[in-house]
Amino acid sequence: MSPILRLFAILSLSLIPALAFTDAGSLKTGCPTLEATDSGARDSLMQYICFYNAPPGEPAHNASRPEQLPEDLAWTPAHGRDLVFSATKSVYWVHLHIRNSGAERSLWYLKLNYPLLHEITLWQTGNGTTESIVTGDQHAFSSRGIDYRYFLLPVTLDAGETRSITLRVHSSGALNVPLSLETPAEVIAGSNHLTLTHGLFYGALLVFAVFNLLLFFSSGTAYYFYNAFYMAALGLFLFAMGGFANQYFWPNNASFANTSIPLSLSLCALSMTLFGRSFLEVAKGTISETALKTLAWFCIGFLALTLILPYTKTILLNTVLALTVISSLFIIAAVRWKQGYQPAMWYLLAWLVMLVGGLIYALAAFGYLTDFLAREALMQFAVGGQVILLNYAMVQRWRLLNQKLLEVEHNARTELEFKVHERTAQLRNTMRELEKANRQLSTLSMNDALTGLHNRRHLDNIFPELCAEARRTGHTLTLALVDADHFKAINDTWGHSFGDTCLQFIAEMLTRHVKRPRDIAIRFGGEEFALLLPGTDPAGARIVCEALLADVANTPLISPDGTEVRITLSAGIASLRTGEDQNRLFERADEALYAAKNEGRNRALLSEVTEART
Structure with missing residues (x-):
């Protein structure tokens, strides 16, 4: 073979991989292909996204399928930027190529982290087939296929397979398209984190609303009712904005799912006005009272218009109304504070926090700020701060x-006694609630949140008491310290989530x-546990520990990658001696534990045995 032919053959062979990893979609859009198995590439998803803005009148605006798009369409690379656009009538096309270079079939989820998009169509093409999903908040919630407040597209790739994903997005309001590509484990972990955060937030909001409602029923004070009304309306608004109301309240009523957002927003504005008028004790006939009355009637009028006008107009009008109410209450509170009304200072701070948080949240909702999830968390933080200050x-x-x-005691003693009795009843109810909350808090502070066992604080409280009791009665008190063997290797290999499962x-x-x-079981450190065994001698404690160690060692756990994992424990045992304090008892049990570790782990040693050896 001639040198020229040899060179041609080598060049041909070197081009085979490139031909194998090229697809028609990549050539059309010029977008790079994302390697799904590379977590770094997934974290930089927006570097692989291309999009096209199709205003009304263009062929791409009227296209309903990717094959109807013009072949010479000028796709725009995202270059890592979030796709966030203010109110627009354009249709946005989004394109992405994904490849699985792994050795086995795997599943990923393309997640769109914004629930308020009217029309979304997703296509994924590969192996000669095309799958599509038509969804959005103008469709029934079941159209998403997966019961989740955001939009999830399952992407299953065979080993070596490449797929093209195309999105057609249209919304009559702001358009946010925050995309991420995640493994099922990452989706679950993120969902669990958000579930905890939202659960705490909405739970606290509900507790405060109910608490104020109970105060209203017990005292008859109007501003307690208005405050409960405000927190309920605000919670409903944020619930709807977060996509939860569409998921849980009216999944089959897409029209009302959109209407509920401006509707709940106008209810928020009305409740804010009523609460401010009652709490600030605005005098009749003043400019402040006239302004608040006017705002209240505006809120009622906007509430009626919400049921008539289209969503695009009512959401804008009601947002302006809510911000106007917040600003007005801020100004009126400042005036009342200047007049010497001291509670207005805290009210003023509350609305300052709400004004800043609400303005940022509104800018994000209308597409003027990126990272809607961060703004949502900021809004929840602002609401939490406002509720506490209020x-x-x-x-x-x-x-x-x-x-x-x-102050009026000298002038109207009889009337004063009646009012003091009324206020004292309120105080007692409040104190009972606070005492109950403190008891619950005390119980929580004595338990480990992960395992449910008692924690180090409980050990510090009960250990001296048990030692004193043992000295007084002459009964035996045995302490066993238990530690998981090679636990750092478990965390390093399978992650802290599996480590928590092991604990x-x-x-x-x-x-x-x-x-x-x-008997008391305590978790007092990361993988360190203690057993307090009153009335148990060292031999009995050793039997308990050996049975525990054998049971743990013989029970396998399945790691996230399917590996069978067996955990072993080491234990050190010591009993309280005459004249010995609890610190020395703890040290002897700890020395026995270290001796068990040094002798090969997965064993329980008595302090007396280790001392005899030394």
Whole structure:
């Protein structure tokens, strides 16, 4: 073979991989192909996205399928920027190529983290087939295919397979297209985190609303009712904006799902106005009272218009209304504070926080700021701060009212006694609620959140008491310190999530083996546990520990990658001696534990045995 032919053959062979990894979609758009198995590439998803803005009148605006797009369409690379656009009538086409260079078939989810998009169509093409999903908040919630408040597209790729994904997005309001490509584990972890965050937020909001409602029923004070009304309306608005209302309240009523957002927003504005007028004690006939009355009637009018006008107009009008109400209340509170009304200071701070958070949230919702999820979290933080400040302002207002009652004692003693009785009843109800909350908080502070066992604080409280009791009665008190072997390797290999699963498994085993009513199992460190065994001698404690160690060692766990994992424990045991304090008892148990570690782990050693060896 001639040198020229040899060179041609080598060049031909070197082009085979490139030909294998090229697809028609990539050539049309010029977008790079994302390697799905590369977590770094997935984190930089927007570097692989191309999009096209199709205003009304263009062929791409009227196209309903990717094959109807012009072949010479000028796709725009995202270059890492989020796709966020203010109110527009354009149709946006988004394109992405994904390849699985792994050795096995795998699943990923393309997640669109914004629930308020009217029309979304997703196509994925590969292996000669095309699959499509037509969804959006103008369709029934079941059209998404997956019961999730955001939009999820499952992408399953065979080994070596490349797929093209195309999105057609249209919305009559702002258009946010925050995309991410995640593994099922990442989707679940993110969902769990958000579920906890939203659960705490909406749960706290509901508790405060119910608490104020109970205060209203017990005291008859109007601003408690208006505050409960405000928090309920605000919670409903954020619930709808977050996509939860569409998911849980009216999944089959797409029209009302959109209407509920401006509707709840106008209810928020009305409740804010009523609460501000009642709480700030605006005098009749003043400019402030006239302004608040006018705003209240505007809120009622906008509430009616919401049921008539289209969503695009009502959401804008009601947003302007809500921001106007917040600004007006801020100004009126400043005037009342200047007039010497002290609770207005905390009310003023509350609305300052709300004004900043609401303005940023509105800018994100209307497409003027990126990262809607971060703005949503900021809004929740602002609402939380406002609720705390408002309730503190009500406490200050209550204190002010109490002082006024004391000042008129000399002029109307009979009337004063009646009012003091009324306010005292309110205080007692509040104190009972606070005492109940403190008891619940105390219980939570003594338990480990992950495992449910008692924590180090409980150990510090109960250990001296048990030692004192043992010295007084002469009964035996045995302490066993238990530690998981090579636990760092588990975290390093399979991650902290699986490590937490292992800790929960160990806690379950401890609970199973520590059965007597007075025996106590405690988690006092990362993978460190303690057993307090009153009335148990060292031999009995060793039997308990050896049974525990055998049970744990013989029970396998399945790691995230399917590997069978067996955990072993080491234990050190010591009993309280005459004249010994709890610190020395703990040290001897710890020395026995380290001796068990040094002798090969997966064993329980008595302190007396280790001391005899030394």
